Amino acid sequence: MRRFWILLFTEFKAWCRDPITTFGGFIPPTVLLVAFGLLFSGELAFPIAVVNHDSGSSGAVLVETFDEVLSPFNQPYYRVLDLTEPKAWEAFRTQRIDAVWVIPSDFSDRLAAGQHPNIEMHFSNYIDDRAKNHRLYAAEILWRFYEKVGQPAPPLEMAEEYPFPEMVDWFSVIGVGLVLLGVTLGGMFNVFALTYKEQVARITLEFGLSPRSLWGILLPKMVLALVMGLLTGTAIMGILYLWAGIWPGRFLWAVYLLSSLVALFWISIALVFGLQARHYMAAAIVAILTGVIVFFVGGGFSPVRYYSKEVLWFARLFPNTYAIDPLRDLILFHVWPNNWLQTLLIVTGFAVLGVGAGLAVSERRLRRLD
Amino acid sequence: MTRFYLFLLNEFKLARTAIPIHMVAILQPSILFLFLSFILVHPTFKVNVSQPLMDEGHVLVEAMEQVGSPIGADYIDPIIVDSKELGDLRQIITVKERDGVPTAVQQYGLIDSNQVKNLRNRLTAAALHLWNAELKGRALSIKEHTWLPYDAPYTVYFGMALLPMAAFVAAAIIGGVLTAQDFELKTTLEYRLSPVSPVLILGARLVRLVLSSLLSACMLLVVAGLVTGFWPGNIWRLGGVLLTIAIMASCMGIILGLLFRSTIPAYISGLSLALAGWIFGGGFALASGFGGVYERISRLTPNAHAVELCFPAFYRVEIGNPLRSALVLIVFSVISLSLLFFTYRWRVTKQAY
Numbered sequence: 132m133r134r135f136w137i138l139l140f141t142e143f144k145a146w147c148r149d150p151i152t153t154f155g156g157f158i159p160p161t162v163l164l165v166a167f168g169l170l171f172s173g174e175l176a177f178p179i180a181v182v183n184h185d186s187g188s189s190g191a192v193l194v195e196t197f198d199e200v201l202s203p204f205n206q207p208y209y210r211v212l213d214l215t216e217p218k219a220w221e222a223f224r225t226q227r228i229d230a231v232w233v234i235p236s237d238f239s240d241r242l243a244a245g246q247h248p249n250i251e252m253h254f255s256n257y258i259d260d261r262a263k264n265h266r267l268y269a270a271e272i273l274w275r276f277y278e279k280v281g282q283p284a285p286p287l288e289m290a291e292e293y294p295f296p297e298m299v300d301w302f303s304v305i306g307v308g309l310v311l312l313g314v315t316l317g318g319m320f321n322v323f324a325l326t327y328k329e330q331v332a333r334i335t336l337e338f339g340l341s342p343r344s345l346w347g348i349l350l351p352k353m354v355l356a357l358v359m360g361l362l363t364g365t366a367i368m369g370i371l372y373l374w375a376g377i378w379p380g381r382f383l384w385a386v387y388l389l390s391s392l393v394a395l396f397w398i399s400i401a402l403v404f405g406l407q408a409r410h411y412m413a414a415a416i417v418a419i420l421t422g423v424i425v426f427f428v429g430g431g432f433s434p435v436r437y438y439s440k441e442v443l444w445f446a447r448l449f450p451n452t453y454a455i456d457p458l459r460d461l462i463l464f465h466v467w468p469n470n471w472l473q474t475l476l477i478v479t480g481f482a483v484l485g486v487g488a489g490l491a492v493s494e495r496r497l498r499r500l501d
Numbered sequence: 502m503t504r505f506y507l508f509l510l511n512e513f514k515l516a517r518t519a520i521p522i523h524m525v526a527i528l529q530p531s532i533l534f535l536f537l538s539f540i541l542v543h544p545t546f547k548v549n550v551s552q553p554l555m556d557e558g559h560v561l562v563e564a565m566e567q568v569g570s571p572i573g574a575d576y577i578d579p580i581i582v583d584s585k586e587l588g589d590l591r592q593i594i595t596v597k598e599r600d601g602v603p604t605a606v607q608q609y610g611l612i613d614s615n616q617v618k619n620l621r622n623r624l625t626a627a628a629l630h631l632w633n634a635e636l637k638g639r640a641l642s643i644k645e646h647t648w649l650p651y652d653a654p655y656t657v658y659f660g661m662a663l664l665p666m667a668a669f670v671a672a673a674i675i676g677g678v679l680t681a682q683d684f685e686l687k688t689t690l691e692y693r694l695s696p697v698s699p700v701l702i703l704g705a706r707l708v709r710l711v712l713s714s715l716l717s718a719c720m721l722l723v724v725a726g727l728v729t730g731f732w733p734g735n736i737w738r739l740g741g742v743l744l745t746i747a748i749m750a751s752c753m754g755i756i757l758g759l760l761f762r763s764t765i766p767a768y769i770s771g772l773s774l775a776l777a778g779w780i781f782g783g784g785f786a787l788a789s790g791f792g793g794v795y796e797r798i799s800r801l802t803p804n805a806h807a808v809e810l811c812f813p814a815f816y817r818v819e820i821g822n823p824l825r826s827a828l829v830l831i832v833f834s835v836i837s838l839s840l841l842f843f844t845y846r847w848r849v850t851k852q853a854y
Contacts, residue, residue, distance in 0.1 A: 154769050162776045169785050171615060178792075203614040203621065226789040226820060245638035252643050257816055258786065259573050259652035263544040266570065266645075267622035270629045273641055277632065282639060285632040287557050287596070288604040289624055291617075294587075301615035411765065412521045412678075420532075427536070434610075 139351035145328050146321070146355065155415050156320030157363050159423065160313040164306065164367060168374055171302040175202055176210040177229040177264070180219030187239020189280060193250070194234075196276045203298060208268040223253060230254035230265055242280065299377075299463045306371040307459045308431025310364050311451060312422055314390040317363025319401035319418045321356035326405030327414075335406065338497045345494040353398050353486070360394045361387060368462075382461040389458055389474070393450045395482040397422075399489025406496045430455035450481035504697065508705035512679075519678050522768065526674040527717040530667035531724040538656045538728050544574045546619060549582050551595040557603040557631075558596035564630035568623060571645065573652030577623050592620050649816060653731070658786070660725030661815050664718050665807035666779035668743045669750040671717035672710040673775050676754020677767030679706070684762040689849050699845055703755070710751035711744070718743050733814040742810045745830040749803055750775070752837035759848040783808045789821065803833050 181197070183190045197209045209230075214222060222228040233251040241248035252269060256262035277285075329335050338348055368386075372378045379386045401418060408414035429435070429451030435443070446452040457468035468474060516523050553559050562579050569575035587593050587608045594607045607624055609617055633640035683689045692702055722739075726732045733739050754771050761767045781795070782788070782804020788796045799805035806826035813819050 149763075149765070154773075155765075158769065158773055158776070162780065165780050166785070169780065175618075203617040226787050227792060229790070242639065242641070247638050247640070247642060249642045249644055251646060253646040254648065255790075256573075256647040256649050256652045257818075258655045258658050259544050259570070260655050261786075262570060262573065262647065262652045263576055264622075267568075267576065267626050269643055270626035271622060273643075274625055274629055274632070276641070277636075282632075282636060285628060286603065286635050287561060287628050287631055288599070288602050289628055290599065290604050290606045291621065292606060292608040293617075294610065298614045298617065301613050304613055410521060412519070412525075412768065416521055416525050423536070 134347060135351055138348060139355060142325055142351050142355045145325060146359070149324065149328070154320075155323075155419070156317035156360070157313065157366060159316060159419050160309045160363075160367050161370065163312070163423075163426075164309050164370060164374075167305045167309075168302055171300070171305065175204045176206050176208060177261075177268070178210050178212055179228055179230040179232060180212050180214045180222060181232045181234065182216050182219055183234045184236040185234045185238040186236050187243075189239040189242050189248075190234040192279055193238075193272075193276050196272055196279060200271050200275045202271075204300065208264075208271060223255075226255065229261065295464060297464070300375070303371070303375050303377050303463055304434070304459065305432055306367075306375060306377060307462050308426055308429075308455060310367050310371065310386075310462070311390055311393060311455060311458060312426045312431060313367035314360045314364030314394045315397045315425075315451070316360075316418065316422045318356045318360025318394040318398040319422065320415065321359040322352065322398050322401040323405045323408075323411060323414045323418065325352050325356065326402065327411040330406070335497055339499070345497055346490050349402065349490055349493055353395070353402065353489075356398050356401075357391055357394055360398070361391065364390055377462060379462045380465060382465060386458060386461050389454045389461075389478060392475075392478040392482040393454050396450050396485035399485035402489050403492045403496070406493050425449050425451050428452075434459065450478050453477045453481075505701055505705060508701060509708060512705050512709035515679055515682075518682060519675070519764075522674060522678045523713070526671040527713065527720065530663055530670060530717060530721045534656075534660055534663055534721060534725055535728070537659065538725075543655075544570070544576050544652075545578055546576065546623060547578045547580050548620065548623060549580050549590050549593045551585050551593055552581055552583055553596055555596055555598070555603060557605075560631060561594075561596055561605060561627055564627040565623070567630055568626045570652050572647065572650065577627065591616070594624060649818065653816065654729055656725070656729045657731045657815060659784075660721065660729060660731075661811050662782075662784045662804075662808050663725070663779070664721060664739075664743060664811060665746045665782065665804045666775055666784065667721040668714045668718040668746040669753075669778055669804070670772065670775035672714035672747055672750035673754040673757070673771035674768055675713055676706070676710045676751050677757040677761070677771040678764045680755045680758025681762055681764040681767040683758070685764065693849055699842070699850060703841065703845060706755060707748070707751050710754060711747040714747035714750055715740075715743060718747075731815060733811075734817060735814045739811055739814045742807050742830065745834045746803055746807055748834045749830075749837045752834075752841040756837075756841055756844045759844045762848075778802045778804045781805075787812075787820070803830055806830055 181194050183194055185191070194211065197211045198207050200208060202208050212222070212228060219228070219231050223231045231253045233253070235250070238248055238250065252265065254262065254265045329338070338345060341348065368378065404414055404417065426432070428446050429449045430446065431451070435446060435452050435456050453474050457471060457474045460466050460468040548565065550558070550562055550565070553562065562581070565577040565579040566575070568577045582590070582593065584590070584593065585595055587610060591610045592607060594605050596603060596605050598604070599606070605624060605628060607620060609620070683692070722733070753774060757770050757774075758767045761770065781798050782802035783799055784804070787808070788799035788805045791799070806829045809821035810823060810826050810830070
């Protein structure tokens with residue numbers, strides 16, 4: 132055991148000399164986190180202006196409606212800015228607001244007389260998804276407006292049923308995937324960094340000449356990489372907590388356990404490649420590409436349970452696929468996953484297989500002494 | 502001039518010492534675009550509807566097919582399923598009577614507010630079609646006045662905003678790594694002892710980096726064009742904008758190499774700088790639309806100005822203040838060049854070994 136601690140400390144000292152190298156495992160998930168955060172979180176409400184020329188009262192009722200209709204994000208769909216007409220058009224022209232709604236002077240009269248009342252909606256459509264939102268949000272506003280002005284009841288009512296009492300946003304769903312990516316990539320990059328230094332300094336030759344089993348030499352490296360991977364994942368979780376308020380709380384240890392088992396599988400593969408690759412960059416690039424592909428395929432972007440069969444068979448080749456939905460249950464909903472024991476067994480199987488194969492192949496590689 | 506060509510030739514030959522870096526730097530933006538273009542939001546949603554047993558259900562499905570853009574995509578692709586229960590489906594709509602009232606009940610799988618919003622909005626839009634049809638003259642209609650004559654796919658903006666990043670990342674990474682290698686392989690000592698002017702040495706490297714940078718941007722342009730079918734109108738304007746970015750990025754890359762003198766930190770910092778510029782420089786939507794702190798930060802990046810200048814080439818609409826943006830890019834380029842020569846003098850010409 133003393134030998135293990137000495138080696139672990141030596142590896143740590145080597146790590147301390149060039150810690151920036153390991154940032155390679157932190158940057159990709161952080162970039163994806165910020166990118167997806169900007170895309171899928173933040174203020175949902177579209178800033179718009181309403182130019183109300185209506186001589187009656189219905190136009191004002193319509194304007195009031197904007198604040199009353201809330202989306203599942205618990206925010207109004209539109210944030211109506213208090214702008215004069217010239218300023219509204221100027222703001223629209225300079226893309227500072229997304230739309231201008233114009234209510235004509237005869238709006239109330241036409242509505243009361245049933246003479247096809249209409250409004251104008253000027254909106255930006257340089258991104259089709261935003262244009263789509265304008266059209267669909269407008270339907271939500273009109274639905275509520277009809278109810279407020281006492282139109283006859285709709286021919287079809289609507290109702291919703293949910294499986295859980297609380298709602299999370301998509302960014303959080305992706306965020307959990309990125310935490311797992313962070314742990315995985317963090318671990319892989321640290322292994323690469325440590326093996327690269329040993330290759331450059333030809334310490335691998337000394338390893339190969341060692342009379343004792345090399346598993347004891349390689350294990351501290353894997354442990355250090357795992358710890359650094361968990362630190363990377365924790366940092367991503369920290370950002371996620373600050374951004375979206377998500378934290379596993381009392382389930383943190385279970386999150387660490389599950390992520391560690393997944394990471395051990397990938398660290399073992401990285402160890403083998405790290406000892407083969409003569410070029411750190413090549414190994415790092417392969418690691419990033421593999422990590423990102425597995426992130427997308429292994430349920431990082433949306434729950435695995437909704438995958439089509441064509442994708443699922445491939446996804447099941449990676450431990451991430453089994454761990455990601457239980458991790459979401461733990462981090463987002465703070466509940467034990469229904470299949471916790473089964474997941475743990477499967478992921479442990481992957482880890483044991485990965486570590487065993489990784490150490491065996493690595494030892495063979497080092498014993499070749501070339 | 503012959504000496505300059507020799508330096509330039511040598512710069513290109515140096516690519517053999519860092520083939521993976523070159524591949525990543527030049528191909529990465531195109532690969533990133535391809536990856537994200539598959540997962541980026543698309544307006545058309547598949548919506549599961551339980552096999553209707555009531556007339557209202559059939560009418561609802563017909564209304565769903567009408568929900569969409571008059572100048573773009575449909576928003577609902579209704580899928581009729583035999584099941585009445587959610588099961589493994591993401592969502593299902595069942596039309597049934599509740600308290601004697603025909604009701605479309607939408608059941609959801611995982612509670613993801615964005616999915617719920619998208620699915621709820623679509624059902625509301627379809628149900629509103631039915632309500633409007635019943636209201637006849639009392640129905641409120643919306644006259645649409647869109648900014649552009651067509652709804653542009655998000656991938657067009659995404660690809661366009663990725664162009665400055667593509668130009669930046671290639672030059673910054675390759676420049677950083679090659680310059681750091683000069684220190685690792687002691688080539689800087691030869692540079693220092695050489696009677697050749699630093700302008701010649703740096704000039705050759707800058708030209709080579711600018712060409713690599715434009716190659717990366719061109720590759721992305723072709724990939725994005727093939728995926729989206731949108732090609733830029735004013736290629737010269739686009740080229741001019743990307744040229745300033747390439748100059749800036751080349752200077753930044755060499756400066757990072759000079760500062761770190763080690764390949765890995767130079768690579769990572771170059772990559773980080775490029776990604777930060779992309780994310781905060783209007784990589785996902787026009788910076789002016791975000792407003793506040795984001796917009797103020799974005800104005801400090803060359804990307805935001807480059808995106809505004811590239812916009813008319815793709816959308817045929819001028820935005821922002823083109824003159825100001827062009828001026829900012831030129832000033833940034835001049836500052837970068839000055840910083841480069843200053844750093845080179847500090848790290849190579851004057852530095853003792």
